[in-house]
Every structure is written in structure tokens, then in C-alpha cells.
Amino acid sequence: MARAILVVLDSVGIGGAADAASFGDEGANTVGHIIDRAAAGEAENDDRSGPLDCPNLARLGLFHAAELASGHAGAAALKPARVDGFWGAAQEVSHGKDTPSGHWEIAGVPVLFDWGYFPHEVPAFPQSLLEAIYAEAGIEGSLGNRHASGTEIIADLGEEHLRTGLPIFYTSADSVFQIAAHETRFGLDRLYALCETVRTLVDDMNIGRVIARPFVGENAASFERTGNRRDYSVLPPAPTLLDRTVAAGGRVIAVGKIGDIFAHQGVSEVRKASGNAAIGETTLKAIDDAGDGDLVFANFVDFDMLYGHRRNVAGYAAALEAFDRYLPELTGKLRDGDLLLITADHGCDPTWSGTDHTRERVPIVGFGPGLAATGVGIRPTFADIGETLADHLGIGADDDGTSFLGELTDRA
């Protein structure tokens, strides 16, 4: 009975990326800086207080991994005497520090081409593109058209959007064209249709994603984004672990935004859920439903979307602790022959300047009944993760990545 469960904690980086300086991210360390701030009493909110408390992640080896990745002293201090899981870190080779690059590389397809990006200028979008969108979509104009944080721009422009009916266009350091609009007043289906139009118009510009960002509320003080976000991604450039699993006769159950991130390629079943708690429950159910040869692939997005980009250290710490409390339920689902691997797609250090992702190494922590509790070192590419899962599922080797499964079994 071989099943693989792959969990991406979106943006939970552990610092130490060898190429961080070229992204302006030298020293960025999502987990490390949260540990430091929490230890200093600077990560307090209504849900949590004091030093970071993640005993279950610690027992799987998260802090061993964090120390390995960056030499962070605060992480080293949280290492337990005994570890039950396998642990390591991985360096990204993809050119970008965005979500698709991270996930595709994990799944064996590093992104070695450059995405198109919109310049940090106002307007960020070329006039010719805007006019093409207006003509195709039958709208009279747009608001925004600049780099922005998604929550700030709806506070700034949401009321004007309600008055004028014009959608809000914005981007970020990622290869994205994002559209915010009121879910009921502009209409969700209309927003999705607009995103589909824009998707076709930015294909030639090599833009990774067009993202629908619906929100509700009546004024700047009450606007709130909803769980109906939808990402329109380009297709991965080569077959991923997902395609290979399906080709080998397995099912891929995609939890949270995984389906969108892979443009639904190689996805047998999509199970969306909004918020880490619901994503966690959906993951447990997916594991119950998975059979021999199947891959359950889940993304826990709150770390990134609600806390990393918002530079909310206390919120991020509380989310890590909530995941830690959930973790025993997850490991409790594992049967003989299962392999659980928890990792991340990039960093988003909540203590860093700006609101963008940070280039970091990512943790590899995992567990499987009968697998060795040992270190697997610093892997040179995230693709080693997918290759290890492929090896576990018995679906053959790929060009990118090297399996470390042999280090966890007595095959070594």
C-alpha cells in the first residue's frame, strides 16, 4: 500500500538561500524571524503569546531543518532531543520566487525561463494591453493599474469601484495580473469571465497568473476578500509529478489551490476549501479516500495570503501553532506504506520590508511508518521532493531531481 501525501505550507521558508542577495532578500528567514520575534515577546495577539510553540513540527524535525538551512540560533534552540521524522532543506533553482515556480519545481519541473513582469511604475500595465482588455471585455476602464497589496488597494479604491463599476487592476513583484471586484455588485461570474479574457491577452507576455480577487463589504472599513479567489495559471511546461502519477494509474487529489496552480493539469479531483482549518479537514478526508498509488497534494495558503504578505508576525506565529496542533491528526491518518512530506514553495518573511515573497530555502520534513528518522541534507533543488515521492509511488525516475527515499529505507 503506497500512498503519498504532499503538504505545502505556503511561504513557510527557513532562510539561507544561497542566491537570496540577487533577490534583495539576503538574510530573509520566515521561520527564523518569527522565532526571534516571538521569543522577544513581539508576536503577541489575542490568539497567542510568548515563544513559538510548535512541539509536533519540532518532533518531525522542522527546527533541525531550519538550523541546517541557515544556521539560525533561535531554531537550533528549539530542537528537541529526539526526532521522529526525516528532515532537510531544499534550495530553489527556478528563476522566480513565486508560487507556481515553487510548486512546479517541487513537482519536478523547475521554471528555468523568465516570467514576464509588470514594471514598478504607474501605470504598471501597457496602454495597449488595457485597451485590448476594455475592447474584448466591454468595460469602460479600470482603477489601480499599479503594484499594490491586495488588501490596501481595496481599502483605497473599493468605494470608487462601487461608485463607478470599474474593476481594480493591480500587480506585484510576482508575474501576476490581479483583478479585484465586488463579489455581488460587480458579480463573481463577471469577474471570472473578465479574468479569462485577460488570461488570453497576457499569454504572449509570459505572465504566470491572472488572479480573481473578489471582495464583499459596503465601505473601506468593512471590505473583506472572500474565499472565491481563483487563479488562472499557464500550463506547466513539462509533465509534472501529478501527470506522472495519473499516467501510472494513480489519482491526484488536489486540496486548496493546488488545482489552480497546476492549471488543472494532472489533477484527478479538485477539493477546494477556504482557510487553513477547512483545508486541514479536507486533507484528512482526502487521505481517507485515497488508495494505493494515489497522491494527496494540499496547499495551506493562509500563512502567505493572510500573514506573510500582510507582514503580520503574530498572526503568522499563531497560524504555525494552529497547524502544529492539527499535525497529530494528519500523522494519525498514515498507514503502513504511506509517506507524508511537508514543505513550502518560497518564503514570505513577515519581518521583511515591502509585502512580497522572499527567496529562501524551504523545509523538508516528513514521516512514514517504518521510514528512518534521519537528516537528508540540503537538497540542491525542490525537485528532489517530487522525485522522492515518485520513487515512493513506484512511478519511475525523471530528469530533474534525485530521490532520497533510499536514505529513509534499508535499500540504502
Ligand SMILES: O=P(O)(O)O[C@H]1O[C@H](CO)[C@@H](O)[C@H]1O
Ligand atoms: O497582496 P495580495 O493581493 O494578497 O497578492 C499577493 O498574492 C499574489 C499571489 O500569490 C502575490 O503575487 C501577491 O501580490
Ligand SMILES: [Mn+2]
Ligand atoms: Mn506561495
Ligand SMILES: [Mn+2]
Ligand atoms: Mn504569495
